[in-house]
Amino acid sequence: MATMSHSVISLLLSFSFSFFLGGNSATFTILNQCDYTVWPGLLSGAGTSQPSTTGFVLEKGQSNAITMPPGWSGRIWGRTYCSQDATGRFTCATADCGSGTVECNGNGATPPATLTEFTLNGANGLDFYDVSLVDGYNVPMLITPQDGTGGGNCTTIGCATDLNSECPAELRVVLSDGVERSVACKSACEAFGDAQYCCSGEYGSPNTCRPSSYSQFFKSACPHAYSYAYDDGTSTFTCTAADYLITFCPPSDSYAETRKPHGQRTAQEPSVWVDRQCP
Structure with missing residues (x-):
């Protein structure tokens, strides 16, 4: 679902709704329930209005409400273990956007990063949203629609599990600042660069790119999140006329991560991002 490239991220949609001017704006409330500070980053899709x-x-317990323009598409993620050096340059140990400032200014997240992805007012006026672990994982995140409609497919989704402590050793990102700790979990594509994990080359189609033991590690913990590039069937959700609450580190009892059946996407429903391969 999410591109593995962090230097140049393709933000073209599989169906271009960037010209869509109808619909209403949506309020995104971003809440930090982690025991540590999180620096959210936002990246807008090509041709969409900017928030x-x-x-x-x-900081811990703080929230921020942002008005998203009609037809907005983009990503929101959390950066962690951030600091500013003596020259004033701002960097983060995980999900850094490389801008050198708190504002990401059009840059995407450096993998590994948990991503929330949205296309508002898309096909048939629907909002499409997902949580993606295709670029790896760094922080638990949930998306909760508020006051929207859409039945069982307009529901809370995400990855509330702390995967950093459970991450396979070969995928771990370790921070040593006096105490060595696992702070993020790479995707197999990021860790090894193999085409079979990146869904590239001869594996660049849904028929040839299949789940791996590594993607299944993410999927078993977070069954409603994207675990590899073609994990569409159980990972894309839709609402109509909703606002959204995005929570970092939700309480473990706030979301039962059990697989819930819901309809497959139809041919007219877009994936949020078209480029979901490694560079």
Whole structure:
């Protein structure tokens, strides 16, 4: 679902709704329930209107409400273990966007990063949303629609499980700042660069790119999140006329991560991103 490239991220949609001017704006409330500070980053899709910010800080317990313009598409993620050096350059140990500032200014997240992805007012006026672990994982995240419609497919989704402590050793990103700790979990594509994990080359189609033991590690823990590039059937959700709550580190009892059946996407329903391969 999410591209593995962090230097140049393709933000073309599989169906282009960037010209769509109908619909209403949506309020995204971003809440930090982690025991540590999170710096959310935002990246807008090509041709869509920009929100008022592309990055900010949330201390423990803080939230920020952002108005997203009609037809907005983009990604929101959390950066962790951030600091500013003596020259004023801002960097983060996980999901850094490389801008050198708190604002990401059009840059995407450096993998590994848990991503939330949205296309608002898409096909048939629907919002499409997902949580993606295709670029790896760094922080638990949930998307909760508020006041929207859409039946069982308009529901809370995400990855509330802390995967950093459970991450396979070969995928771990370790931070040593006096105490060595696992702070993120790479995707197999990021870790090994193999075409079979990246869904590239001869594996660049849904028929040839299949789940691996590594993607199944993510899927078993977070069954409603994208675990590899063609994991569409159980990972894309839709709402109509909703606002959204995005929560970092939700309480473990706030979301039962059991597989819930819901309809497959039809041919007219877009994936949120078209480029989901490694570079």
